[in-house]
Amino acid sequence: MDTENDHEIILDNISFAYKQLNVLENVDLVIKKGEFASIVGPNGGGKTTLLKLILGLLKPNKGRITIFGKPPDQVRQRLGYMPQYAHLDMAFPASVMDVVLMGRLKKSSLWFSKKDRTAVFNAINEVGMSDFVNTGFNELSGGQKQRILIARALCNSPDILLLDEPTANVDIQTEENLFSILQKLNSKMTILLVSHDLGFVSQYVKSVICVNRRVVIHPTTLVNGAIIKDIYHGDLKMVRHDHRCSKEGHTHD
Numbered sequence: 001m002d003t004e005n006d007h008e009i010i011l012d013n014i015s016f017a018y019k020q021l022n023v024l025e026n027v028d029l030v031i032k033k034g035e036f037a038s039i040v041g042p043n044g045g046g047k048t049t050l051l052k053l054i055l056g057l058l059k060p061n062k063g064r065i066t067i068f069g070k071p072p073d074q075v076r077q078r079l080g081y082m083p084q085y086a087h088l089d090m091a092f093p094a095s096v097m098d099v100v101l102m103g104r105l106k107k108s109s110l111w112f113s114k115k116d117r118t119a120v121f122n123a124i125n126e127v128g129m130s131d132f133v134n135t136g137f138n139e140l141s142g143g144q145k146q147r148i149l150i151a152r153a154l155c156n157s158p159d160i161l162l163l164d165e166p167t168a169n170v171d172i173q174t175e176e177n178l179f180s181i182l183q184k185l186n187s188k189m190t191i192l193l194v195s196h197d198l199g200f201v202s203q204y205v206k207s208v209i210c211v212n213r214r215v216v217i218h219p220t221t222l223v224n225g226a227i228i229k230d231i232y233h234g235d236l237k238m239v240r241h242d243h244r245c246s247k248e249g250h251t252h253d
Helices: 047-055 096-104 114-126 142-154 172-185 226-232
Strands: 007-018 021-032 036-040 062-067 079-082 160-164 190-194 207-212 214-219
Touching (some): 021 047, 021 214, 047 062, 047 160, 047 190, 047 207, 096 142, 142 160
Parallel strands (some): 036 207
Antiparallel strands (some): 007 021
């Protein structure tokens, strides 16, 4: 039987609007410890907003969010976050070590300790990039940069890892390598990732969280277009879910 301690993330009747534009409405979502879920949906459907609400970077207009039973801003040190690749300056003149050390920045200190550097080395090693510690970040391939940005999110040993489009702009082989790394990490942390490619990612994740103003979660199994049609409002070749939209369940004719 599930207990409250199994629930790392709880969103209770959450609504959020940018100015007068409703982005998310009446969202109820529970993420259990050890989950590995992909957040999917159309552009502008609220995927990144959902991540930022969980991080406490945005405040809901209505409802309550708890992480480990507390408000998000009280447990942010237990969360690792990788923002969208496209929003970063890939030509920034910094080494791999410099980039990952940014994940150890604290308001109370402007310098990095030996402990910080050890944590960074461990995170870089965890994503298989230990040979590139002193390499310039802008010298790396797209997939290597993604690994380093994941390492930056890992260097505080988070309990929850939140990734926004971690496989954007990489080839299939690189995508497979990244998901292999994430599967191993999932043995010790909960992972939520925004993805544009449901058909690929469902091979690896345990659940799919569909976001289009409303939010529903589906355990991944086989393939069917019916639920995808609901969320994208069109026909797409995607993955079928044996799914639940509420405690009472949800079916399609």
